[in-house]
Amino acid sequence: MPSQPPRRRISPVSIDRLSIKQSIDTELALYNRTGNMLALWAVVGICARKGLPLPPGVRSRVLKIASKLLKHADDNTLRARELVADIVLGTRNASSGPSVFNEYQLEKRNAAIVARVRELLMQDLAGLSGGKKVLPGHSRTKNGRGSSKSGVTRKSRAEVPELPAIRSQTAIYGEVAKEHAVTPQTVKRLFEQDDREAGSFSYRTIRKNRYRGGIIDI
Numbered sequence: 001m002p003s004q005p006p007r008r009r010i011s012p013v014s015i016d017r018l019s020i021k022q023s024i025d026t027e028l029a030l031y032n033r034t035g036n037m038l039a040l041w042a043v044v045g046i047c048a049r050k051g052l053p054l055p056p057g058v059r060s061r062v063l064k065i066a067s068k069l070l071k072h073a074d075d076n077t078l079r080a081r082e083l084v085a086d087i088v089l090g091t092r093n094a095s096s097g098p099s100v101f102n103e104y105q106l107e108k109r110n111a112a113i114v115a116r117v118r119e120l121l122m123q124d125l126a127g128l129s130g131g132k133k134v135l136p137g138h139s140r141t142k143n144g145r146g147s148s149k150s151g152v153t154r155k156s157r158a159e160v161p162e163l164p165a166i167r168s169q170t171a172i173y174g175e176v177a178k179e180h181a182v183t184p185q186t187v188k189r190l191f192e193q194d195d196r197e198a199g200s201f202s203y204r205t206i207r208k209n210r211y212r213g214g215i216i217d218i
Contacts, residue, residue: 010057037090
């Protein structure tokens with residue numbers, strides 16, 4: 001049967017090495033959302049390769065698994081080998097439905113799609129903040145004539161835009177859809193679902209707080 005979200009969520013780790021922290025936190029977020037044990041085994045692998053201690057929540061879960069396996073050995077449980085997969089993967093033997101491996105692969109793909117959309121959106125947001133891009137329908141004049149106090153004016157025939165316009169979210173959805181061989185509607189659904197759960201860190205909130213009439217205030 002499909003994995004179920006755990007009753008107790010595991011908190012993000014506190015590690016100074018940002019890239020490792022991001023890798024571990026990504027797997028923990030996947031586990032908290034789905035309960036897929038492969039995400040926790042991924043954390044075990046990361047920590048083992050980097051020589052790091054297991055996060056407390058992961059350590060306690062792995063300890064339970066080890067205890068169950070050893071108990072079957074102590075009790076001489078009949079056909080114990082057939083129970084190993086369900087114990088290690090946190091599953092129940094089922095004759096139908098997606099496997100825990102397919103679920104994990106799909107969740108990783110979805111997370112990559114969301115991360116890529118957010119990366120492109122934030123690149124455009126940063127470009128506006130740094131004056132490297134302008135919103136569609138706006139341009140910066142080279143000599144500043146006819147510009148507003150902020151230096152941003154509406155396009156006219158005499159003006160030649162110096163900076164590229166940002167992409168719309170729809171265009172970014174299409175770009176990411178091509179990269180991952182899915183439909184733009186799938187990309188849009190996945191990103192908007194994730195963004196709704198991001199709270200104050202959502203792209204909508206960040207953009208709303210920084211967007212001011214054609215430029216980004218920082």
